[in-house]
Amino acid sequence: MLENITTRKEGFIITDSGIGLNYTSExxxxxxxxxxxxxxxxxxKLEKRLEVEKEREDSYRKxxxxxxxxxxQVHR
Structure with a gap:
């Protein structure tokens, strides 16, 4: 398992989980x-990622x- 690296910077705790996601507020x-x-x-959390990705895959297939x-129906 990857070890998390936590640093404190100007009152914030920054944790590096190893997968480095960049995301917007939206x-x-x-x-x-x-x-x-x-x-x-x-x-x-790997289990949560797997859960979310399974939901996304199911939604895509549906x-x-x-x-x-x-x-x-359109091409009848």
Missing amino acids: MEKAMHQNHGIGYAEYER SRRVVAEVER
Whole structure:
């Protein structure tokens, strides 16, 4: 397991989990709305990352089925 490196800088604690995600406040908000966790937790916890990625994959597959069904109905 990667060892976290924590440093204190001007009153903030900065933790490096090893995967180095860069994200905007809009991305953080969307992550909370869609998955109920923030990027910091996503970055730290492998189980949460796997859960989120499985949800994303399931959502993608469902959307592809919907698109295929709509296209099938349009081309009758």
